[in-house]
Each structure stands twice: as structure tokens, then as C-alpha cells.
Amino acid sequence: MQDAITSVINSADVQGKYLDGTAMSKLKSYFQTGELRVRAATAISASASSIVKGAVAKALLYTDTTRPGGNMYTTRRYAACIRDMDYFLRYATYAMLAGDPSILDERVLNGLKETYNSLGVPVGTTVQAIQAMKEVTAGVVGADAGKEMGVYLDYISSGLS
Ligand SMILES: CCC1=C(C)/C(=C/C2=NC(=C\c3[nH]c(/C=C4\NC(=O)[C@H](C)[C@H]4CC)c(C)c3CCC(=O)O)/C(CCC(=O)O)=C2C)NC1=O
DSSP states (O other), rough: OOOOOHHHHHHHHHHTOOOOHHHHHHHHHHHHTHHHHHHHHHHHHHHHHHHHHHHHHHHHTTTTTSTEEETTTTHHHHHHHHHHHHHHHHHHHHHHHOOOOHHHHIIEEEHHHHHHHHHOOHHHHHHHHHHHHHHHHHHOHHHHHHHHHHHHHHHHHHOOO
């Protein structure tokens, strides 16, 4: 896993150079948003289950996905979907704190699309649910932090698509 600091330092190190202006301004904006990130992570962890519930209500409940024949039908599969949504939220929160998406590649997206395809989990519907979670999260943490979380929830969405 990388973060905003190690990624800037690693790329300077590869060239054997001190950080240049672009690298410094990346670091500066990461440090300037540190408080915002920590506050957002605190709010998300306090409301994680209601954020997931809100996103499921918005995107999935009373759709074909939850009806007989749908991939969320049966409590086992419903619970698996809720659990996946919670994984997406928790790992997006880690990535938002780190200011870097690499943890998503390593822990979430690696092999996920193939797993979903082999189990018949609908990827397009999952992406819609993640997009709904983006909106619900922004409602909890506010627009600025919501935008930051959006970067990483979008990263998961595009990694699945
Ligand atoms: C931390 C990283 C991590 C991720 C991301 C993860 C995902 C993940 N989701 C799975 C299943 C599943 N995922 C879903 C999810 C959904 N079905 C829908 O229709 C909805 C659109 C969607 C929820 C948004 C369902 C229903 C299953 C069970 C499918 C089945 O067994 O038939 C499985 C197969 C094994 C299992 O059932 O536990 C994995 C590995 N596991 C991990 O360890």
C-alpha cells in the first residue's frame, strides 16, 4: 500500500532528486486537507451502517435485484451484498485517508470482477449502488469531504466496469 507521501517520495527517489515544485505542491495540498480527511473518516465510521443502508435503499430495494431470481434474493445473498458494500465504504475510507488508491487495487479490486462474473453478481447494479453510496456519504460528511470520498468510490466503480 502507498500513500500520498510515499508515492511522491518514491518517484523522486527513482530519479535521485529532491522533490520538485509539482511534488511539493502535491504534498502541500495533502497536508492542508489532513484535518478534513480525519474528520470525514471519523464521521463515516460512526455512521457506516446507516450509510450502507441508505445506499441499498436508494439503489437496490424493491428492484429486480432483491426479487426472486435476483442476485440479492435469499438472506444469504442479501447479507453478502451488504457486506460487500461495507467493504467498499471501509476501504474507500482508508484510501481517502492515505490520499492514494493503491490499497483498493491490492485488497478490493484484485480478482473481484472475475469473482462477480463467475457468481452472477451484476456488476452494473453494483456500480449503481456504489454511486448511490457516494451521494449518501456526501450527505453525511459534507460536500468537500464527499468529493474526496467520491474519488475513491469512483475508483472502485471504474475498476469493476
Ligand atoms: C475486502 C475485499 C473483499 C470483497 C470486495 C469481497 C467480495 C465478494 N463478494 C462475494 C459474493 C457476493 N457479492 C454479492 C453482492 C451483490 N449482489 C447484488 O445483486 C448486488 C448488486 C451486490 C451488492 C451491491 C452477492 C449477492 C454475493 C454472493 C453471491 C453468491 O454466493 O451467490 C464474494 C464471493 C465469496 C462470498 O460469498 O463471500 C466475494 C469474494 N470479498 C472480499 O474479501
